[in-house]
Amino acid sequence: MSFxxxxxxxxxxxxxxxxxxxAFALGLVQIVAPKGTVPHRLLGWLWVAIMAFVALSSFFVHEIRLWGPWSPIxxxxxxxxxxxAAAVYAARRHAVRSHRNAMIGIFVGGLVIAGGFTLLPGRIMHAVVFGG
Structure with missing residues (x-):
C-alpha cells in the first residue's frame, strides 16, 4: 500500500x-458507540459535515465520464x-428508527459502495491499495 x-x-x-x-473511520466509531449520548451527537454532527464535504467534493472529481463530466457515482x-438531510430531520424529531436507517444507508451507499467503485482497476485508490 502506497499513498x-x-x-x-x-x-x-x-x-x-x-x-x-x-468519514469511514468516524462512521465505524458511530456505529459501534453508544447511541443518544452527547459524544454521539457531537460526533454525529461532525460526521454529517464530513459526509456533506465528501458528497459535494465529488462533483469536482471527474475520473469517469459517462454523461459529460458525470458518472453514476x-x-x-x-x-x-x-x-x-432526512437523517438529521429524523433525529430532530426523535424518530430513532428512521434516523438509524438513513445513517446506515448513507454509510453503506455513500462510503462502502462508492468506496468499492474506487477500488476497480484503473482507479487511483486501486493503485493505492493494490499497487501500480
Whole structure:
C-alpha cells in the first residue's frame, strides 16, 4: 500500500479521498458507540459535515465520464446529500428508527459502495491499495 498515487492526483481528488477515509473511520466509531449520548451527537454532527464535504467534493472529481463530466457515482452523492438531510430531520424529531436507517444507508451507499467503485482497476485508490 502506497499513498503516492493519491498524493500525485489533483487537489480535489486528494481532499475528497482523505475526507471519505475520515468519514469511514468516524462512521465505524458511530456505529459501534453508544447511541443518544452527547459524544454521539457531537460526533454525529461532525460526521454529517464530513459526509456533506465528501458528497459535494465529488462533483469536482471527474475520473469517469459517462454523461459529460458525470458518472453514476455522482448519483450516490446526490442521494447522500438528500439522505443526510432526512437523517438529521429524523433525529430532530426523535424518530430513532428512521434516523438509524438513513445513517446506515448513507454509510453503506455513500462510503462502502462508492468506496468499492474506487477500488476497480484503473482507479487511483486501486493503485493505492493494490499497487501500480
Amino acid at each position: 503516492a498515487p493519491l498524493f500525485a492526483s489533483p487537489g480535489p481528488v486528494v481532499l475528497h479521498a482523505i475526507a471519505a477515509l475520515a 455522482h448519483l450516490l452523492s446526490i442521494g447522500t446529500l438528500f439522505g443526510l
